Amino acid sequence: QVPNENIRQGVIDINYVGYGWSPDELSILIPYPDRIRVLRDEIFATAGSVSPLTPGNQLERMALEGARISVQNGSNNSDLARRPANYLTARGAIVVEVIEAGQRDTKTKIIDHSGRPFAVQYLVSMLGIETRQISFEYDPSAPADIEVILGEEWAANNNLP
Numbered sequence: 001q002v003p004n005e006n007i008r009q010g011v012i013d014i015n016y017v018g019y020g021w022s023p024d025e026l027s028i029l030i031p032y033p034d035r036i037r038v039l040r041d042e043i044f045a046t047a048g049s050v051s052p053l054t055p056g057n058q059l060e061r062m063a064l065e066g067a068r069i070s071v072q073n074g075s076n077n078s079d080l081a082r083r084p085a086n087y088l089t090a091r092g093a094i095v096v097e098v099i100e101a102g103q104r105d106t107k108t109k110i111i112d113h114s115g116r117p118f119a120v121q122y123l124v125s126m127l128g129i130e131t132r133q134i135s136f137e138y139d140p141s142a143p144a145d146i147e148v149i150l151g152e153e154w155a156a157n158n159n160l161p
Contacts, residue, residue, distance in 0.1 A: 008043045012036060020112070020136025030115050030136045058122050063092035067119035070097045070144035074105035075155035084127075084150065087160050093119070096144050105151040110134045113142040123148060128159075 016036050017029040056064065069088060073081040085098040108129050112120050120134060123146065150158075 010039045010043045012039065018112070018117075018134065018136045020115075020138050022138050023140070028136075028138060030112075030138070032117050034117070058118070058125060059091055061118035062122035065116050065118045066094060067114075067116035067145040068094050068096045068143075069119065069123075070099070070147045071095055072097075072099050072101040072147060072149045074101035074103065074108075074149040075152045076104060077152075077155040080150050080155050083160055084148070084158070088126075101149050105149055106153060107133055108151040108154040109147075109149045111147040111149070112136045112145070113139040113147070114145040116145050119146055127154060128157075129154075 012031075016039065017031050020028050020030045022028050055061075071081040071085040071088070073079070081098045081100075085095045089095050108127055110120055110123055110127075110129070110133060112134065115136070115138070124131065124134065127148070127150075
């Protein structure tokens with residue numbers, strides 16, 4: 001008995017989840033909680049937000065999340081990973097390793113092993129990469145929560161101070 005104009009609808013689609021793999025190689029969806037909360041509030045709230053979004057700016061949310069980050073050089077430019085690792089550490093990130101990647105890559109990649117959306121979001125913004133360069137490979141036993149593999153294009157075009 002609710003009029004159609006008073007009914008709101010929404011769909012949790014690819015804008016609200018990322019694709020990933022479970023440890024046993026099953027394809028899984030990893031939710032972006034803050035995006036889903038915004039959609040929920042748009043559908044169910046009549047005024048204001050039902051609950052607050054995660055507080056702070058992008059850098060503060062990344063630091064609060066406490067993601068362990070591995071910065072890897074996937075380019076032919078020797079010691080490329082050191083400068084971004086120092087940059088991240090100075091901003092509160094937990095960089096657990098700075099190494100040469102096992103292979104060379106033309107494009108920079110981010111691999112999220114434990115669902116750290118705020119750290120991934122910060123890294124995407126900092127590195128200036130596209131979301132298609134992110135992969136989710138759930139692995140709670142990985143030595144780092146997130147791997148950043150710097151590719152040739154980033155070596156040629158990075159703008160870190």
